[in-house]
Amino acid sequence: MKKSLILSILLFVSLTVFSQSNVNSTESINKAASNTAITIANQYPDYLATPGDIYDIFFLTGGERNQTLRGFVDSDYNIDLSFIGVVNVKGLIYSEVQNLLKETILDAYPGSIVNVIIAAPGKFRVYLLGEVNQAQILDAMSLTTLAAIISGKTTNYASFRDIEIRSEDGSVKVYDLFQFTRYANKKHNPFLKPNDVITIRPYKRTVNISGEVKRPGSYQLLDGDTLETLINIYADGFTKLAQKSNIEIQRVVDKEETFYLNGDKQDLRLVKLSDFDNIKVANKMEYSSRVVIQGAVTHGNNEIINSETAKIGYTVSNKIPVTIVEGNRVSTVIGKMDGSFNLSSDLDNAFILRGSDKIDINITDVLSNINSEFDIVMEDADILVIPFKQLVVYVGGAVNSSGAVPFIENRTAEYYIGLSGGPNRSENLFGSYTVRDINGKKLPKDTIISPENVIWVKRNHPMSYLDEYATWLTTIATLGVLGFQIADYIQ
Template identity: 30%
Template sequence: MKHRLIALCFLLIIILLRVFAQELNASEVKESDALSRFAQVALSSSDYRVTAGDIYTLQYAAGTVPVVYKIVVDSSYRINVSNLGIINVAGKSYQQLKTDVEGIVTNNYPLSGVQLVLTEPASFRVRVTGEVQNSQEIVTWALARLSGLLNIDNRTPYSSLRDVSVRSQNGQIRTYDLFKAQRFGDMTQDPYVRPGDVITVSHATRVVTVAGEVERPGIYQLLPGESLRELIGYYANGLSPIADPTRIELVRQVESAVDSGDKIYLTRDAIDSGYPLQHLDAIRIPSIIELIPVMFVEGAVRLTEEGDELSTATRLTVRFTVGENYASLVQRNQAWFSAISDTKNAYLIRGVARIPLNLNPMLYDSSYRSQYFVEHNDTLIIPFRQYFVTVSGAVHSPGRFPYIPDRSWDYYIGLAGGFLPERNSHKIVDIIDFAGNKLTKKDIITPETNITARANSGLYYFNQYAPVITTVLSVVSTFITITLLISQ
């Protein structure tokens, strides 16, 4: 038993080792694939610069002897070309290195079929600091650009992309404006990073928002000296065709007189004259469409074509063109109406006047023109079309009750308080629809149906006439008794 347990443990260890080896091989394959893809990108790019840590493979024929030589670039950037020469490759691109190396080998071994290939591109670290969530070192490679290292999750609301400085290993500092790179494709403002770079993100000092009728609404960081003119014309790319620059709204939060901010109204002159803007100012350019007059529609109308049932009244605000006829307004908005919209008995409230307005001809006759034209602040009322079901007979509260689709006869009996047991002990009803047809309890109840609960209990009639019968019998019995006494 002990030997079996030891053997089982060894077997388990062997299985675990195999699993570990497979996972290790899989990770190595993935890493190899990644390196291969990076190498392919570097080989296809004329921008790739030789970087400390690169591994190149040099192949050529020395006479009849094939030679394969690995070249590793160290931080000195001086490489030994198969003991045929030493060259300084600092600042050179891969294509320049390839030309130099192949030239040295060809000078020594003509017709050697020399070839230099980048096998493994180098990876290195750069540091990101300044106005970021966390200063950190990032592992990257020579074809990564500055913008790619400024992760949006690591930026703060005050991170400036207009003022990003990069200090290289030799201490040289350059400042870049990533907005120009992102908006205009100026890649001189979005350089490739290099080993040892320190990236510093500056604090944004003046950020403003522009919304409404401009071509590029958004949040922008202004540079010193830039004003409303630059915000609208340069950053927001100008006004839209339907902009109304006579009613520009500016909300100023910083140093405002009230907590909600000061609201300032500006005109086009403010754009032309370069109105100064402060940090966190918010600009809105309204639309001329906002000046189009409005009217209102209330009652049994809907916002979409989905579903016909409305439980409550709806109020719609509708913009219209001056001179529009009510017929054209109704025809282009047929989706407002459903089966419960009483379009025949609609009416218009204009000031204190109430004007009947039958919409049916407008809905179904495209050539029809109403005598009424839409006016500012009109209110069109669409009543609900209400159906009823009548319940009578041996129930507690006979009457007319609102029709509800897909309800059975006993629902309406319940609305009437239920049967009177002393008058209807077997729940017998007569159901007659609007057309006079007799329905069964299994049929669907339709609008304007009459439901009659029969008074069919024999006990009910007995109880109804029992007092009379009892009185008559009592009189008769008394009369007979008196007659017998007299006869004696």
């Protein structure tokens, strides 16, 4: 019994001590937080008077009597100073409140020495909406900034360039936190006010830039921002090692592609960027000049950097990078394209895109003529475009539907004659036909048809000639009979 009583007493004492310890700990935390807020408020002369603020006024009257007043800012921004009167501090900053309270005390007690400090900053509520993890009503004070209140509460799609704050009086302002984080522009990181409604809009475009720029990283772009804006404003310009003639852009939204720009020759102000673009500026020490061959080419032994998803004929539009050295000509680049051309490659009508210029190139002439006028020197970032041939086969003569039919790989003439409705039996005997290439050269009948081959089904049925000349024969016969009749009449 005694043992149980002793244990109960010890347990009671322990719980009491623990409880008191928790109370003391909580009070210490609250006191520390309050002291921090007071310190911050007293250090900022532009602290805006807020309902809930408590001001302590110390003054020494002429009779050397210490006086202390505590003023509380009510919801109408009034401070009741008891027998001295009421002052309104709406819209006043801390230094202005101090001056107003000092003047009020001096009016009541001329010649007094007055000191005013803030004893406790007031708290108020603000509303956070838009691209946030959840809509929230948050506690704030007059020194709470926009950046501080949204920190850690936004989604991955939040724009920090387009944040709206609607004030209690209905006025609306838009802020760009980039202006604050980059240039310390305080106008774009305002102190909050009671009942502010903060709306974070979704960003429009975010891009990443790496390589030889002074401030690589991810940036949210505004309407009208171009590649020039990204490099010179956001990324703070090129480094001394930047190879400006080789700016790579990888596009992943809507249409996946990789392309290269020459920053020395192209106007980067005209280059628009898409959401999630990746931009890389090459390093002079690591960079090798290269050109890109694109269009009707297959990979052969080369690395494809991009393939269009839509098929054209029986192949796809590809982009193949080719490394060059100074002085390399078109023939040198073509020599590196082992196995890359195919039946759909229109080598006669190729062209080079060099900045905004288009230069016609006849690759067939380059391959056959050592002194070809088209064998020009290629430059860094040139794009050699190989167009697609018109992938059709022409079928004519004694068929039911003559004209161009779509080219299909690995087919003979009979297939295309069938696509044209087959031979017209009233005009053609035995299905005879001829096949010629685009230059008119006759090919074997069993040849595998290539694009733009011409298949001619012969008109060799006797009846076809009879039909063709029947009218003439009838006319001649009629004239003959008429001639005999005239002769008989004369005789």
